[in-house]
Amino acid sequence: MQLSNRISQIQPSATLKVSGKAKQMIANGIDVINLGIGEPDFQTPDNIKQAAIAAIQTGKASFYTPAAGLPRLREAIANVTATDYGISVDQTNVAVTTGAKMALYGTFQAILNPGDGVLLPEPYWVSYAEQIKLAGGVPMGMPVTDGFKVTPELLEQALTAQVKVLLLNSPENPTGVIYEPAELQAIADWAEQHQIWVITDDIYGKLTYNGAKFTSIAALKDQLPTNMIVINGVSKTYSMTGWRIGYVVANSELIKALSAFLSHATGNPAAASQYAALEALTGLQDDAEMMRHAFEQRLNTLYPLLNAIPGFSLATKPQGAFYLFPDVADAQALTGIATTGEFVDQLLTEAHVAVVDGNAFGVDHHVRLSYATDLETLKNAVSRITEFMKTHTK
Numbered sequence: 555m556q557l558s559n560r561i562s563q564i565q566p567s568a569t570l571k572v573s574g575k576a577k578q579m580i581a582n583g584i585d586v587i588n589l590g591i592g593e594p595d596f597q598t599p600d601n602i603k604q605a606a607i608a609a610i611q612t613g614k615a616s617f618y619t620p621a622a623g624l625p626r627l628r629e630a631i632a633n634v635t636a637t638d639y640g641i642s643v644d645q646t647n648v649a650v651t652t653g654a655k656m657a658l659y660g661t662f663q664a665i666l667n668p669g670d671g672v673l674l675p676e677p678y679w680v681s682y683a684e685q686i687k688l689a690g691g692v693p694m695g696m697p698v699t700d701g702f703k704v705t706p707e708l709l710e711q712a713l714t715a716q717v718k719v720l721l722l723n724s725p726e727n728p729t730g731v732i733y734e735p736a737e738l739q740a741i742a743d744w745a746e747q748h749q750i751w752v753i754t755d756d757i758y759g760k761l762t763y764n765g766a767k768f769t770s771i772a773a774l775k776d777q778l779p780t781n782m783i784v785i786n787g788v789s790k791t792y793s794m795t796g797w798r799i800g801y802v803v804a805n806s807e808l809i810k811a812l813s814a815f816l817s818h819a820t821g822n823p824a825a826a827s828q829y830a831a832l833e834a835l836t837g838l839q840d841d842a843e844m845m846r847h848a849f850e851q852r853l854n855t856l857y858p859l860l861n862a863i864p865g866f867s868l869a870t871k872p873q874g875a876f877y878l879f880p881d882v883a884d885a886q887a888l889t890g891i892a893t894t895g896e897f898v899d900q901l902l903t904e905a906h907v908a909v910v911d912g913n914a915f916g917v918d919h920h921v922r923l924s925y926a927t928d929l930e931t932l933k934n935a936v937s938r939i940t941e942f943m944k945t946h947t948k
């Protein structure tokens with residue numbers, strides 16, 4: 555009995571793997587601090603939970619919805635995007651999906667032919683490469699500036715006849731970097747000139763800190779350019795990772811194709827979750843702001859503490875998302891631990907702190923820590939890592 559070639563070329567999600575190992579250790583009674591997972595520690599706000607409960611109790615959530623989502627939800631997403639991005643879009647430009655993961659998966663299925671290349675500025679989120687492979691495409695990791703940004707010059711160097719798509723993620727997982735409008739304009743011009751699709755993963759767009767402003771590359775004109783595909787969702791902003799609602803905003807022809815794909819792949823995203831997402835996007839935003847503010851405080855506390863750990867360095871302070879991506883080359887040199895994978899393993903087994911190996915994001919000698927957990931736990935994690943460095947420094 556043999557598995558398909560397709561499935562044999564993909565790896566399980568590295569972030570879920572680390573987190574699974576940490577959870578197993580916790581289940582075995584070990585006090586592990588899990589900074590491996592990218593999920594807010596807050597419960598979903600009450601008004602959102604109540605909207606789902608009402609949808610279940612009134613029976614509205616009992617039935618299939620259209621494959622691309624409830625018309626009211628598609629309309630609400632179009633309205634929020636039109637307002638936030640200053641572009642004119644309507645519900646024919648929107649497909650609701652089972653998490654932003656399915657938004658990306660369906661998009662790759664809809665636009666990639668076998669052998670088509672997707673440029674992935676490094677570091678990049680773990681699932682992009684595997685999803686591209688599942689669509690028959692070729693993930694093409696590419697170098698970025700020291701500030702973790704891609705430029706038209708670097709894109710020009712990476713360009714081959716194979717390249718069909720550029721994937722941008724801002725605010726970025728794992729670096730927390732946000733692109734400036736002028737930088738985006740230059741990238742958009744380059745993509746237009748070469749007729750390259752741009753997928754912009756804006757899932758962390760509302761999680762920006764210390765006055766940093768997020769602009770999407772899809773928000774530079776009054777109209778959404780035909781080659782731009784926006785990926786977004788409610789998972790991170792509204793602490794709704796378990797509800798699985800994401801969405802795509804793109805030209806209506808692509809949305810039609812995507813809807814056909816979704817009609818066979820998922821049928822529709824869970825109806826109760828769609829009613830919850832409708833409330834998230836149209837209801838009071840106070841809880842979302844409270845959570846954003848909490849992440850900001852954590853970043854401001856954790857950033858200097860982490861930089862003070864011998865061998866850990868973070869040149870620029872992240873501006874968004876909820877991750878830190880320190881360079882640990884010196885920490886490895888100090889401790890004589892040869893690979894970042896081993897360093898991460900030892901941190902987990904000895905210091906009981908779970909972080910993710912930067913290699914999972916295409917960049918060696920870095921680790922990713924998530925600060926989507928409370929301040930006390932974060933400070934405790936820093937103490938444990940500091941102690942680990944003290945005992946292992948040669």
Ligand SMILES: Cc1ncc(COP(=O)(O)O)c(C=O)c1O
Pocket residue numbers: 592652653654655656679723727755757787788789795798799800
């Ligand atoms: C950059 C990025 N895009 C997409 C997703 C997927 O989000 P969702 O939980 O809505 O599928 C994540 C989740 O970790 C992410 O970090």
